[in-house]
Amino acid sequence: MTAIWALAAYITSIIVWNAALKRNIGEAMLVGLLVVTAFAGGDFLTVLGTSVLDAMQEEVTYAAIAFVVASHVLSRTPILLRLIDILNSLLGRVRGGPVYTSILGGAAFASIAHIGAAVTAAVGSITIPWMKRSGVTPAMSATVVAGCAGMGITFPFSGTMFILVGSAGVSQLMSADEIVVPLFVAGTWCLVYRLVAAFVIVRRHGIQAMDPADLLPVRRSVRVGWTSLLLLVAIAVPVALTLGPTGRALNSWTGVDVGDAISLVLWIPVLLTVLVAFLGRDALPKRPAQWWTLLGDSAPRIGVVGVTIVAAFAASGALASLGLPAQLTSLLSRLDAPLWILAICVGVLVVAVAIPLTGSATMAAIGPVAVATLVGAGVPAPVAATAVLVFASTEGASPPSAAPIYVASGIAGADPGKTFKPLVGYFCLPILAIGVFISLGALPV
Template sequence: MIAIWALLAFIASIVFWNAVLKRNIGEAMIVGFVVVGAFAGRDAPKYMWEGFVNSMQEEVTFAGLAFIFMSFILAKTPVLDRLIDILNSFLGRLRGGPIYTSTVAGGMFGAIAHVGASVTAAVGSVTVPWMKRSGVSGELSATVVAGCAGMGVTFPFSATMFILVGSSTVTGMMAADDIIVPLAIAGLWCLGYRLVLSYYLVRKNGLQPIAPEDRIPVKRSLRVGWTSLLLFVPILIPLLLTRGPVAAPIAHYTDLVMSSALSLITWIPVLMILLVLFLGRRHLPKTSTGWWKVLGDAAPQFGVIGITIVAAFSASAVLAKLKLPQQLTAMLESLSAPSWLMAILVGIIIVIIAIPLTASATMASVGPVAVAALVGTGIAAPVAAAAVLVFASTEGASPPSGAPIYVASGIARIDPSKIFMPLLKYYCIPILGIGVLIALGLLPV
């Protein structure tokens, strides 16, 4: 049980350091990492060093910093302003238009890309600045984008789904195809909830349509800023190469599987930075002194976000070394309860596991046992599998370690800790509830 205690201590130390002592989240994550390491005893130096090395090799670490740099470059050019003018010309007359757009885009992109951090990066890079320009706070903007990251897991055909249905335990209870329709419907339930939440957030925060005098006519905004629409190209190119009609011929003629060879979370920010440098070249510094000032202005955000991501992934690696998945699996196997209580317990356990782990890692470690536990109470296997994937989809909204939290915060340039409670309240706990209702048949799939 030492790993379970380590996880609880990790969360408690971060909350105490950040919320009680009012220190920044970067410091709090370092403290949490040290606390977790202490549970390793004599192996602490080895486990902590290996965890640190692993975290430095994580793509999300690079992506979080790359998007911060991109946002600072964009701020020095009129490129994004022109794109936002176009979006406002079309949707500015709607109350909370950017929030609804971000939510729907998260569902659409999630159904294609499936990786939470990729969904956050691709959607957030456009909608977060748009929301802020429309009067939405940075905290709410980041909350909405990070809260939609999990939709990549709740739609077929994610790697997480295949990890679950491909396990010997689950294949013995159902065919792989049996989950496609239940999971698609479960994903629609989750999207529907997020749209209802968007309606509530728009009203709660008193968001208003963009004033008519601030909306540029469509023809003029397109004429002036059409080149800003090219900002979607860095999103579309990797997407088409990895999952579009181009991917199959490439794989056929070169034996190269682009979805494995080309990382969305790495190449989207790289291509966006290159495009912004080109589109904004007239407005960017021409001297090394000017560029040094841009980097100096960005440095504080680089520090906090970078340290936070590295510490989060380092702690996750140590928890894995302490055998957290195995210990939680043993706990699941020992449970014996009626279906309603089992659904709640399984959901809570998976949500807790998804705090330090990704959804894929969560499914690989405890997903099959969780499905078996639900089936043992009389729940149909496809329904149980869909519910378990919904539980795991909270990874993006599970503080303090959800990678999309830090990607969204980096784009919005806010302290990540400020969206911890909103994410728990608006996304993590309600999505847990949706999973329970699906498992019990109260939300049919």
């Protein structure tokens, strides 16, 4: 039970340091990491060093920092303002238009890419500045985008889905084909809920439609800013090369999995930065010294985001080395209660594991046991597997360790700690409830 106690101490220490003592989230995550590694006893230094080294090699760490730099450079050019003018011309008259667009765009991209951090980066790089321009606070903008990150898990055919249904324990209970329709329906339920949450956010936070005086006619905004639409190329090119007919053709031609060779999380910020440097060249520095000053101005944001995300991944690795997956699996296998209590307990445990781990790692660790537990209580196997995937889809909205939180906060220039409470209230707990209702048959799939 050491790892379970370490997980509880980790979350508690972060909440106390950040919320009670009012310290910044970077410090809180470092304190949490030290608390976790303290549970390793005499192996403290070994576990700490290995975990930090592994965390610094995570591609999402690079992506979060790269997006901070890209968004900072982008803010020094008129490119994004022109793109936002076009979007406002089309949807600015709708109250909360950027919020709804962010959620629908997140669903569309998640159904293709399935990678939470990539969904956050691709959608957030466009919609977060738009939401901020429309009066949405930076923290709420980051919350909306990070809250959509897990939708990739709730739509077929994510890698997380295949990890679960391909495991020995689950493949004996059902075939992979049996989950496709239930999971698509569950993903639709989750999307519908997020649109309802958007409606509540728009009303509760007083988000208004744009002032008509600030809206340009569509023809004029497109004529002035059509080159800004080329920013979408930074998203479209990596997606086209790795997914769909183009991706399959390249896989066949090269003989390798292009999706593994070309990382969406890595290449989207690279292409975005290159395009910004080209399109905004007239507004950007011309001499190296000026570039050094420009990039140096982004250092404070990079510091907080970088330290926070490295500490989050390091703590995840430390918890894994302490045996968290095995201990939670053992705890889950001993549950014996009425179905509604069992479903809640299974959901809470899956969500708890998804706090420090990714959805895929969560499914590999305790997914089969979670499905078997629900099946043993009378839930059909495809429904049980669908519910467990819905539980795991909270990975993007589960503070304090979810990578999408820090990617979105980096783009928005927001304190990640200020997203924790709304993420739990608007996304994490309601998605947990949806998974429970699916288990009970109250939400048909």
